[in-house]
Amino acid sequence: MIELRVNGVLHQVEAGPETPLLYVLRNDLRMNGAKFGCGMGQCGACTVIVQGKPVFSCVTPLSSIGAREVVTIEGLGTLAHPSPLQASFIAHQAAQCGYCISGMIMRAQALLAANPHPDEATIREHMEPNLCRCGTHMRILAAIRVVAAGEHA
Amino acid sequence: MKRRTVLLAASGVLCAVAFAIMWRPSLRETTGTPIPADAATIARGARVVAQGDCIVCHTAREGTSYAGGYGLKTPFGTIYSTNITPDAATGIGRWSVDAFRRALRHGVSRDGHFLYPAFPYVHYTRMADADIDDAYAFLMSRRPVDAPPRKNELPLLFRLRPSLAFWNLLFLKSGAVPAGRGVVERGRYLAEGAGHCASCHTPLDFIGGEEHGKPYDGATVDGWDAPPLNRLDSATRPWTQGQLVDYLSTGVASEHGAAAGPMRPVVDNLSKLPRADVEAIASYVLSLQKPRGVRNDTPVNPSMPAGYAEGASLFAGGCAGCHEPSAPMMAMEGRPSLDMATSIHADTPRNAIQTIVNGIGLPDEPGVSVYMPSFDDALSNRDIANLLVYLRVRFGKKEPWRATNKIIEEVGKDGSAPP
Numbered sequence: 001m002i003e004l005r006v007n008g009v010l011h012q013v014e015a016g017p018e019t020p021l022l023y024v025l026r027n028d029l030r031m032n033g034a035k036f037g038c039g040m041g042q043c044g045a046c047t048v049i050v051q052g053k054p055v056f057s058c059v060t061p062l063s064s065i066g067a068r069e070v071v072t073i074e075g076l077g078t079l080a081h082p083s084p085l086q087a088s089f090i091a092h093q094a095a096q097c098g099y100c101i102s103g104m105i106m107r108a109q110a111l112l113a114a115n116p117h118p119d120e121a122t123i124r125e126h127m128e129p130n131l132c133r134c135g136t137h138m139r140i141l142a143a144i145r146v147v148a149a150g151e152h153a
Numbered sequence: 154m155k156r157r158t159v160l161l162a163a164s165g166v167l168c169a170v171a172f173a174i175m176w177r178p179s180l181r182e183t184t185g186t187p188i189p190a191d192a193a194t195i196a197r198g199a200r201v202v203a204q205g206d207c208i209v210c211h212t213a214r215e216g217t218s219y220a221g222g223y224g225l226k227t228p229f230g231t232i233y234s235t236n237i238t239p240d241a242a243t244g245i246g247r248w249s250v251d252a253f254r255r256a257l258r259h260g261v262s263r264d265g266h267f268l269y270p271a272f273p274y275v276h277y278t279r280m281a282d283a284d285i286d287d288a289y290a291f292l293m294s295r296r297p298v299d300a301p302p303r304k305n306e307l308p309l310l311f312r313l314r315p316s317l318a319f320w321n322l323l324f325l326k327s328g329a330v331p332a333g334r335g336v337v338e339r340g341r342y343l344a345e346g347a348g349h350c351a352s353c354h355t356p357l358d359f360i361g362g363e364e365h366g367k368p369y370d371g372a373t374v375d376g377w378d379a380p381p382l383n384r385l386d387s388a389t390r391p392w393t394q395g396q397l398v399d400y401l402s403t404g405v406a407s408e409h410g411a412a413a414g415p416m417r418p419v420v421d422n423l424s425k426l427p428r429a430d431v432e433a434i435a436s437y438v439l440s441l442q443k444p445r446g447v448r449n450d451t452p453v454n455p456s457m458p459a460g461y462a463e464g465a466s467l468f469a470g471g472c473a474g475c476h477e478p479s480a481p482m483m484a485m486e487g488r489p490s491l492d493m494a495t496s497i498h499a500d501t502p503r504n505a506i507q508t509i510v511n512g513i514g515l516p517d518e519p520g521v522s523v524y525m526p527s528f529d530d531a532l533s534n535r536d537i538a539n540l541l542v543y544l545r546v547r548f549g550k551k552e553p554w555r556a557t558n559k560i561i562e563e564v565g566k567d568g569s570a571p572p
Contacts, residue, residue: 018469041526061470
């Protein structure tokens with residue numbers, strides 16, 4: 001049994017210490033927001049926040065999490081009450097197929113939590129590791145920009 | 154009375170000598186309108202400038218090529234490179250070819266001030282006039298960029314540029330050293346001159362000069378180990394000409410690994426050179442090998458040292474997807490198994506740590522797609538230490554490195570993972 005704190009809740013997880021965090025989230029905790037994309041830390045679909053930092057959960061072994069707090073997209077908001085960033089993604093219709101979006105939102109959320117008003121260059125540099133094969137980057141950036149400017153979506 | 158005359162005369166002579174050593178004239182400014190060169194000259198110049206890696210230091214991160222502003226972190230402080238586009242006000246637009254030659258041969262700027270030896274004029278001085286002139290023509294054909302120089306971050310003592318004259322007396326042997334005959338000699342000309350390989354691969358002494366008697370013994374630069382170039386044939390898997398040419402021209406050697414850290418932009422540049430140039434450099438580097446000493450790489454089989462089991466877990470969850478010999482990635486583009494990786498067999502874990510902490514960024518241009526994500530935010534310092542034990546023992550078949558924690562802290566101190 002390994003203890004894992006996700007979205008403020010402490011879980012006892014029955015998984016080997018080598019299991020990637022993504023597998024624990026999806027298979028053991030049934031949180032399917034984070035997606036398996038490449039499995040190699042190249043696409044960002046699996047991005048979650050660990051102690052304030054965006055990490056590729058597909059290449060983050062469970063044993064490395066320790067007491068650090070994990071936040072997934074399930075921890076941001078609900079369908080009825082989306083977080084400001086989620087609301088902005090919806091308003092901008094930033095998703096096409098949607099596979100990358102949870103990772104996009106979590107990476108952006110990590111930035112906005114540390115720096116609520118990043119400039120355009122900072123946003124672009126920060127979002128660079130996450131890929132969208134549909135090509136909705138312009139809408140994704142627009143959605144983030146609105147929240148970074150402190151406006152409501 | 155007589156003694157006073159002698160003293161006066163002596164101090165006069167001393168002053169004259171000091172003046173002669175430390176003073177350089179300003180050279181006449183040109184009109185700032187470069188004389189256009191023909192296409193063939195510019196093409197030759199482009200090759201020389203690539204041989205010299207000028208773009209690597211003279212381009213800031215995300216900045217315009219050759220416009221300067223890149224910060225070189227030296228043990229003395231940060232020195233910012235200058236704008237070498239032909240902008241009249243902030244670049245070298247008003248430099249004559251004579252001023253350009255003097256800068257490369259003697260380390261003196263057009264207006265007569267001494268340049269810091271972070272600019273490798275101790276090597277460029279060996280270049281032939283024709284090559285220097287071609288490089289000038291190429292740079293003068295670039296688009297002028299208005300980019301004023303950034304102020305260096307140096308303590309007062311090192312801001313006194315005339316004192317560099319004395320540094321030059323110790324380290325600068327100015328003058329061209331033309332290439333002799335043959336491939337190795339051509340390689341010597343390229344490596345010792347424009348290529349300035351020794352600037353990183355030779356240890357520096359306490360005033361930043363290359364240590365005499367230790368050429369190519371290896372050094373630490375920008376937090377990375379620049380490996381010794383004179384022990385390549387006593388590596389666990391000795392380097393061959395073919396492997397070295399592959400490494401220098403593509404950034405990947407199938408029996409050693411990928412170029413990373415400060416070497417990455419160097420191979421990006423070398424990849425633009427004609428293959429003959431890279432083959433010559435490789436031939437010369439392989440001619441530098443010291444006689445093999447007693448080889449101390451008998452495989453050891455340490456019984457599970459501390460950290461090994463934790464490291465095995467971390468490897469399985471974080472690394473195996475790409476690095477396990479059975480992983481699909483291992484079949485692509487000549488990636489070597491970690492048991493061949495130079496960084497795993499190295500004397501220190503520094504480059505392995507750098508690679509884990511910072512990853513290997515995507516190349517600027519399409520080509521070889523070597524990439525590795527950064528694990529800085531995922532792994533703690535203790536995780537990295539355990540992982541190193543596992544990597545070293547499983548793949549290196551060597552005893553774990555010592556003093557890894559100190560280097561992890563050094564490398565990761567800007568990072569964010571908890572210690």
